[in-house]
Amino acid sequence: MQLNRFTDYSLRVLFYVAMHPEQLTTLSEIARFYDISLEHLRKVVHALGKSGHLQTFRGKNGGFRLAQPPEAINLGELIMQTEGATPLIDCHRSHCRLAASCTLQDALAEAQQAFFDSLSRHTLADLLVSRAMRKQLIASQ
Structure with missing residues (x-):
């Protein structure tokens, strides 16, 4: 069994954001750090926002952060959401x-x-x- 790219990127986004709780993170930050396409990340962040894992903020000074503490984000549930069952x-x-x-x-x-x-x-x-x-x-x- 192999996880899809969407799941991989979802985990990477959450890792990065969890380690920067004091600030809003941007798509371009994560794209640069992981060398990932902005378009791929845009879809991932949108989905993580809709699922309640991220809070997203629009506008010039916008970005995103964890919507809940890392201890509350269950990997099984997250991967089941991103992979499907x-x-x-x-x-x-x-x-x-x-x-x-x-x-x-x-x-x-x-x-x-x-x-x-x-x-x-x-x-x-x-x-x-x-x-x-x-x-x-x-x-x-």
Whole structure:
């Protein structure tokens, strides 16, 4: 299983913003820091704002910040929102002859649920414990 780019960028945005709580962060700051397209980030930040993870402020001095403390941002929930919980394989849509008797889809659904359950035991704050990562994120100012 591989996370999509949208999820990757969502996590990166949250890492950066969490380490700069005293200021509003801008798209251009994050784009420069991670060398990511502004257009990709615009969509990510918009979605994180709609989901309640970021507060966004428009205008000349606008930007965004965490809408809740890092301890309240559950990774399992975040990744389920950004990835979606669609089946890893859709036997019925592919018109597989074995669909009626195969248990592969059940096994994959169980594994996918275990993946989300495991991530749900962690918060954004848990990921920010690395001193090296914190130092690098803070030094970006």
